[in-house]
Amino acid sequence: MTLFNGVIQCFSVCYLKMNSIFSNKTWLAPLAGYTDTVYRKICKSMGADVVMSEMISADALIYKNPKTKILAEFDEEERPIGLQIFGNDAHKISEGIKILKEYQPDFxxxxxxxxxxxxxKNxxxxxxxxxxxxxxEIVSSAVKVxxxxxxxTIKIRSGWNxxxxxxxxxxxxxxxxxxxICLHPRTKTQMFSGKSNWDLIRKVKEKTRIPIIGNGDIKTPEDAxxxxxxxxxxSIMIGRGVIGNPWLFRQIKNYLQNKTYNSILPSKKIEMIFLHFEKLKKKIGSKIALKSMRKFIPYYTKGMKNASKLRQKCxxxxxxxxxxxYLLDFKVGLKNG
Ligand SMILES: Cc1cc2nc3c(=O)[nH]c(=O)nc-3n(C[C@H](O)[C@H](O)[C@H](O)COP(=O)(O)O)c2cc1C
Incomplete structure (x- = not known):
């Protein structure tokens, strides 16, 4: 291979890789406490194109905290996957990235x-x-590493206040x-109040040449x-809208392609709780899996009759x-109700 062909091939591979991440894709947002490897795989199976780890502390990576390994590990079927790091110092973030590189993420x-x-506060x-x-300083040193x-990619809000x-x-x-850039157009001070200002996504898109991933308040295929x-x-990124509702990824694809999508039967949602629990059990054992499922159940059963009683019992x-x-009884109750 000539040097020229080599350069062209490398460029094409990079271009294809970038395209497979940034162009017309639906991303699962990083959600600490929710988007572990099990839930990421569920979302992938439902049509999420790109997923991201929960945030991982640069300090914890440097101090080899064993929890960081759990956060950074992923399965091949999750690709393309990004590992997300946080920290307050360019040097530490770069050192953390060196460690994350060993996991061979896609970004x-x-x-x-x-x-x-x-x-x-840190x-x-x-x-x-x-x-x-x-x-x-942080971006420059990360790019070098x-x-x-x-x-x-850098995930930002629209500002501090x-x-x-x-x-x-x-x-x-x-x-x-x-x-x-992944942009959630709320300020830090807003936390999750009000509505995200999508006009800011448009403004940023108009003023930049790098891909912009729009995030904030996508709850339905119509929103997407x-x-x-x-x-x-x-591309778009979805967080809260897919907690307990991974089907949204598929619905969005159908809506964008065919202008229509199917709604999900409550019984299907309960079946997904069982599947989710089984997968979690295999990964982390029944006790912690059960605890973790308690967080998801209110989302999976939102709007269903007697859901609050089920939550209390669980x-x-x-x-x-x-x-x-409790879940089986609830499912039977759905049929009879
Ligand atoms: C429970 C929870 C955990 C989150 N964890 C992270 C995180 O680890 N890293 C991150 O960049 N953003 C995190 N976010 C923010 C989301 O990724 C996303 O930007 C935000 O929820 C807005 O998108 P949405 O309206 O689709 O939920 C979290 C949000 C929530 C509600």
Missing amino acids: IDINMGCPIKKIV GSGGALLKNPEKIK IDNEFPL SDESLLEIVKIIESEGASG KKMVVQTGCD NQTSDEMRFIQ
């Missing part, structure tokens, strides 16, 4: 949006939005060499279409047999 994402007190997550200089092995620095921040991220049309974003038992019986 790395840096969290610059998390509004939670525990995270921002200057990580959304706190970085107050400090464009630091953002520049990644050394073109895979894309780097206003969006006035958003375009400046986005320009910095782009010019320092990041491959894409609206976001694409209204903002021109390259929250009060640590006995697997009882847990299963």
